[in-house]
Amino acid sequence: MSSDNMSPVNPLPPVVTALFLVIIGIEAVLQLGARGILGGADAVGWRLEAVQRYAFSGEIFDWMVANGRWPAEHVIRLLSYALIHVSFTQALFAGVMVLALGKMVGEVFSQLAVLAVFVLSAVTGALAYGLLVDSRVPLIGAFPGAYGLIGAFTYLLWLRLGQLGETQTRAFSLIGFLMGIQLVFGLLFGSQPxxxxxxxxxxxxxxxxxxxxxGGWRRMRDRLRHR
Structure with a gap:
């Protein structure tokens, strides 16, 4: 392909587009159901039913840990919670974060790596919530997965600043800004765990x-050898 036909804008990685479409698609179905456009009268309660069946519950997690039993319908909550949202606004905001950060990370990472970061970060976020938070409020939303992409972007920026000989702590400005916003909102409207x-x-x-x-594995192996 000649350079004349190349787009000046890198296309979105398909895996990122797919994640966005799944998040927005599920929300669209819930919205249509709530308005009675899809599914009939019973569809009005689809969101509540989805939360009850697929949200991550600290109480259920504690029960599984205490009894050493891990039913599949509850284990799936470690990831399925990330696809359910409180409202269209929350789903759209989370989806846009996934698009923006997934595009930047996907320009360096393979598609499988981008998916792994999102999925494993969502699971880790649920585990952190279950182990560190004592709350009956269920966890829903794609934000822990999106924050995983922020973590990946931060690592890329951290490497880049190191190559340029600049202060690498600047790479954490984005997460610091976002946590600052959450702190302000928590002080004004009440904090959520x-x-x-x-x-x-x-x-x-x-x-x-x-x-x-x-090259990550090779880089890590070389560091261990030098030690």
Missing amino acids: DWVADIGGFVSGFTLSVFVIP
């Missing part, structure tokens, strides 16, 4: 990036 899941997702995304970035 789901920020613990967001931080868990961020740490997971940053850590995973060390290994899934192209």
